[in-house]
Amino acid sequence: MAKNECDQHVNGVELGFVEESESFCLQSKQFHSKVGGRPAWLSQSGLPSPSELCCLKCGQPSAFLLQVYAPIPRQARSFHRTCFVFCCKNTACYSHNDSRCFKVYRSQLPRKNDFYSYDPPVEEEAADIHSTDSEILQLGSGVKLCRVCGCLGPKSCSRCHSANYCSREHQTVDWKAGHKKECSKNGVVGVSLLDHKFLFLEYEVVTEPEDLQLEADSDGQIEEEQLKESEPPASDVLESMDEKDLEAMAKHESKESKVFEKFKRRTAIEPEQIMPQLLNYLKVDSPDASIDWGTLVVYTCAESCDQGNKYTAEFILKQDYGADHI
Structure with a gap:
């Protein structure tokens, strides 16, 4: 994946590379870019509603695909800034150059905000920070999250009132995955996370500036x-x-x-960048049908206009390679 900031404050291109990392190192307060797992929400209020995250083709809840931490240092309102990308997991929704199965939201905060310390996080202390299930299911602001996808969970189990969901579909998934056996009318029982086979594999995304310097061969000649x-x-x-x-x-x-x-x-200059091969890491290929795209291009507000703590919908374009390129 190549990330090119579309505002006047940032120039050049940064390349993203996936690396395996412990989940507790990818919490919101660590301000990392990542692929898969549950979203590490930046603003802990004003999350996109379940209806806003539904696929425009099939109407089913989207899955978190990736997030890119892209602050604008010289813009006070964008001291923290992250773009979140979601996609449908229904392979039938993927057609040529059709972006309706994707959603993207931008969140940004000033350095002094309601959710994080003014001082930067200490990376060395990340190993001592272990997420509990309750932390994953509820933000520090008190906002409750869906047990299946990690998005806003306004619905709750009518029996135990301890499990929250974004939709009836995900409540059904969780019920079949094991909540049916754990659910109790008598108290908070069975709130541990289950394996729903819904989330993508989780990786950290590390970035570095693209180096377009021409490499010389053994004789000192430019290739x-x-x-x-x-x-x-x-x-x-x-x-x-x-x-x-x-x-x-x-x-x-x-x-x-x-x-x-x-x-x-x-892209051959840095063949490990994740734009051409992210699908390989997600392991979503199947013999009959698969989630697929050529390139995903995200366009954000050039001024990164201030929306407070709310998440702002942005534009995403899905580009597929023609048959003559395969």
Whole structure:
């Protein structure tokens, strides 16, 4: 994944790389970027409602995909700033260049806010911070979260009143996963987290600036491929083709394919960045159908306008590669 801040305060591109990390190191107060698991909400109030996080195609609750911590240091209202991306887990909702199965929300806070210390977190102390189930199911602000997805949970179990959900669908999932056996009318029983097979695998995302310096070969010469801005010259195979085949190939070539080739050359400089291969880490492939996309592009307000503690919906574009690129 390449992250390019779309405001005048930040220039350049940062690349994201996934790393395995303990869940307690990815809590909200550590201000990390991450993939999968439950969202580490920034503002602990004003969360998106369940209806706002439903897929626009099938109407089912979306799953948390990733979050990117992207503060704007010289903008006081954006001292803390995170973008949260959610996606549908119904493979039937994924069609070519259709973004309706994705949602993205931005949250930002000034340095002095209602939820976090003014001083930065101490990374060395993260190992001593272990999340309990109650901390995962309820924010420090008192907002209760869905036991299945970790999003806002305004509904509660009518029997024990201790389990919260974003929707009837997730209440049913939790009931079948084991809450039915643990639920009790007599008190707070069975609030431990169950394995619902709904969340994506969780990873930390570490970022570093993209280095576009051209690398030299062993003889000190700049590699020719790094200087190319268009298609490479014809190979011996192309030279052996007849005029008719070459003409057909020229007609088939498009601006889109040139852009895709440029994209491949640029990402090849850092092949471990997660834009081309995040799906591999999520392990969502199946023989018949799969969650899929080429590139997800998020556009946020250029001014990062202040919305207080509320989460602001932003625009996400799903781009898929054409069949001729496969």
